[in-house]
Amino acid sequence: MSETTFAEEQSSTEVSSSKTVTLRIAKFNPDHDSGQQFVDFKVPYERWTTVLDAVLDVKKHLDHSVAVRYSCRQASCGSCGMKINGRPRLACFTKISELNSDVVTVEPMNNYPIIRDLVVKLDQMFENHKKVQPFLLREDSEITGPTKEFNQTPEQLEEYIQFANCIKCGLCNSACPTMATDSSFLGPQALGQAYRYVADNRDKGKNSRLKIIDDSHGIWRCHFAGSCSQVCPKGVDPAMGIQFLRGYLLGFRK
Amino acid sequence: MRESTIMKIHYATALGAVVLVAVHVLFRITMGSFSGSLEYEQVLANYKFVPYAVMLELILVLLSVHGFNGLRVILLELKQGRSYEKAVTYGCIAGMTCLVAFGSRTILMASMGMT
Numbered sequence: 562m563s564e565t566t567f568a569e570e571q572s573s574t575e576v577s578s579s580k581t582v583t584l585r586i587a588k589f590n591p592d593h594d595s596g597q598q599f600v601d602f603k604v605p606y607e608r609w610t611t612v613l614d615a616v617l618d619v620k621k622h623l624d625h626s627v628a629v630r631y632s633c634r635q636a637s638c639g640s641c642g643m644k645i646n647g648r649p650r651l652a653c654f655t656k657i658s659e660l661n662s663d664v665v666t667v668e669p670m671n672n673y674p675i676i677r678d679l680v681v682k683l684d685q686m687f688e689n690h691k692k693v694q695p696f697l698l699r700e701d702s703e704i705t706g707p708t709k710e711f712n713q714t715p716e717q718l719e720e721y722i723q724f725a726n727c728i729k730c731g732l733c734n735s736a737c738p739t740m741a742t743d744s745s746f747l748g749p750q751a752l753g754q755a756y757r758y759v760a761d762n763r764d765k766g767k768n769s770r771l772k773i774i775d776d777s778h779g780i781w782r783c784h785f786a787g788s789c790s791q792v793c794p795k796g797v798d799p800a801m802g803i804q805f806l807r808g809y810l811l812g813f814r815k
Numbered sequence: 816m817r818e819s820t821i822m823k824i825h826y827a828t829a830l831g832a833v834v835l836v837a838v839h840v841l842f843r844i845t846m847g848s849f850s851g852s853l854e855y856e857q858v859l860a861n862y863k864f865v866p867y868a869v870m871l872e873l874i875l876v877l878l879s880v881h882g883f884n885g886l887r888v889i890l891l892e893l894k895q896g897r898s899y900e901k902a903v904t905y906g907c908i909a910g911m912t913c914l915v916a917f918g919s920r921t922i923l924m925a926s927m928g929m930t
Contacts, residue, residue: 739892742892742893743891743892743895744895745895746892775817775818775819776818777818777891777900778891778895779818781818781819781822781888782888782891782892810819811819811822811823
């Protein structure tokens with residue numbers, strides 16, 4: 562029975578014919594070039610071809626010099642963030658067929674210095690991430706006796722769990738309009754992570770973390786455009802976290 | 816001053832200004848015609864009525880504090896740098912103080928009949 566079902570499923574799977582798409586890749590080497598230039602490549606694609614597959618196809622067969630950062634190919638590592646048809650996305654998580662366009666434009670993410678072509682420098686994001694103390698702050702630990710493990714109820718876990726899904730891809734910072742002008746702004750990634758630990762009932766460093774984000778380039782510079790939450794490939798809602806953090810600072814939340 | 820304190824003042828002044836400006840507009844509409852309220856004698860009469868002059872002074876302070884802090888925030892987002900940020904902060908405080916001083920002088924002089 563199961564074999565029949567499998568056979569039926571196989572036959573019902575539509576095998577799409579190989580189509581082609583124009584992949585416009587932004588090329589820029591800060592050491593040599595004065596400005597960004599777009600180079601067009603015709604690449605074949607199937608229904609399941611991702612933008613990363615297409616970029617790697619170009620790199621393998623048409624232009625070896627295309628610089629792209631990638632690793633896991635399954636939206637877990639957060640390496641392949643880039644602007645695809647004007648919107649920050651993960652290249653490994655974006656299928657060409659879903660874009661409904663004959664031309665796919667890939668550019669480096671906004672709000673980051675470009676290293677080369679599609680690769681950007683994420684140092685500032687990681688610096689800001691470290692600034693908000695992204696770890697549990699408390700005197701004791703799970704491994705020092707007589708404490709065992711820090712139990713949490715499902716409700717306590719629900720308070721922060723979506724923020725723990727952040728893969729540090731930097732798409733949210735790229736989409737943030739404040740980050741476009743304020744280079745000192747902590748950014749939605751760091752602020753979302755600040756909320757992740759502030760909302761964790763095992764953490765005792767709320768005051769210290771709130772002090773860090775309560776800065777002239779901290780949480781108050783967010784204008785709640787919400788684009789960070791729109792582009793997050795893991796469903797994290799940094800804009801909501803930022804509003805909750807403001808609640809703590811304004812005294813609405815304890 | 817902590818940024819959260821500044822922002823609390825920012826929100827409070829916005830709310831206060833909305834309420835007082837609403838009262839001011841209601842006064843203009845209910846105490847005669849709106850265009851008539853801009854006549855010279857009518858304006859002077861407003862300043863000479865002390866509770867109303869106090870309310871105008873409050874509106875001046877609330878809007879100055881809110882407006883100059885808003886300007887400071889915009890300028891801080893526009894450009895960064897230690898000396899620039901200090902200049903913006905102190906510049907906005909100075910601008911706000913000058914505006915409040917000049918407006919208060921006008922209200923005081925008019926309410927005391929020094930026209």
